[in-house]
Amino acid sequence: MVIKNVHLFYFSPTYTTKKTVKAIAEGLGADFVEHDLTFSFESEEEFYLQKDEIAIVGVPVYGGRTPVITRNMLNKIHGDNSLAVAVAVYGNRDYDDALLELKDILSENGFSVIAGGAFIGEHSYTRKVGTRRPDDEDIAKAVAFGKDIRAKVDSDTYTKNIDVKGNFPYKADMPVRVFSPMANKNCIYCRKCHIVCPVGAIDKKDPEIVDVEKCIHCYACVKICTFNGREIPGNPLKDIVAFLETKCSERKEPEIFI
Numbered sequence: 001m002v003i004k005n006v007h008l009f010y011f012s013p014t015y016t017t018k019k020t021v022k023a024i025a026e027g028l029g030a031d032f033v034e035h036d037l038t039f040s041f042e043s044e045e046e047f048y049l050q051k052d053e054i055a056i057v058g059v060p061v062y063g064g065r066t067p068v069i070t071r072n073m074l075n076k077i078h079g080d081n082s083l084a085v086a087v088a089v090y091g092n093r094d095y096d097d098a099l100l101e102l103k104d105i106l107s108e109n110g111f112s113v114i115a116g117g118a119f120i121g122e123h124s125y126t127r128k129v130g131t132r133r134p135d136d137e138d139i140a141k142a143v144a145f146g147k148d149i150r151a152k153v154d155s156d157t158y159t160k161n162i163d164v165k166g167n168f169p170y171k172a173d174m175p176v177r178v179f180s181p182m183a184n185k186n187c188i189y190c191r192k193c194h195i196v197c198p199v200g201a202i203d204k205k206d207p208e209i210v211d212v213e214k215c216i217h218c219y220a221c222v223k224i225c226t227f228n229g230r231e232i233p234g235n236p237l238k239d240i241v242a243f244l245e246t247k248c249s250e251r252k253e254p255e256i257f258i
């Protein structure tokens, strides 16, 4: 089959999903149109893909699921029996039902999901888990995955709906959190945190002011800060971080379904 256009869609507050889907697109070996959905939670824009177009759609894994904030965005991507590749990027713990959920959303919205992949990114909560991933090895695997997708599409005889790992009913969403990262004494008021916040939860002028109702706990503000100027007061995630650092430090590898 001749693919007319490749579209990349991703939500990626700390950039690991973005790097991964771009490497897959590179492997596919065609020009692509990039749709960064990270700041699109209020956007009304709908996307309609034709039969001869392919969407590569990537989301990070939050609590073993697709992030709640992405589901509305994903439902704005419509296919007309178009092809899609589902990509979940997780922080070396587990992706549980996220890839299956993403695949199901794409299928329900008119796509034939011809490939899926679970890749690893540095964990948003701690630099000690999945450190600096996706690394060169991950990127090479993502590029190779893109090449396999290209070969599959070119072969013309292929399964149009692949199976991926995961269970339905999906596991329950994470509980809604009532705390958020705040500025600490290291903050120099550079306001980069405000710029990277996907939901505008951090005040433009005063990084000490945070709308905790808006915050999605993506850690983009913590990760971008080179001064260690943001943290959650009282460190309520310390047990989770300790679990991740002790039980999830063994390197996991990307899993491909094609």
Ligand SMILES: Cc1cc2nc3c(=O)[nH]c(=O)nc-3n(C[C@H](O)[C@H](O)[C@H](O)COP(=O)(O)O)c2cc1C
Binding pocket: 011, 012, 013, 014, 015, 016, 017, 018, 059, 060, 061, 062, 063, 064, 065, 089, 090, 091, 092, 093, 094, 095, 120, 121, 122, 123, 124, 125, 216, 217, 218, 219
């Ligand atoms: C709220 C939240 C929940 C997360 N839940 C999981 C999880 O269930 N399993 C896992 O391995 N990583 C989990 N992570 C880590 C992210 O999936 C991982 O760091 C991913 O690479 C972030 O993608 P991004 O860089 O595109 O934002 C979670 C991160 C956040 C912020």
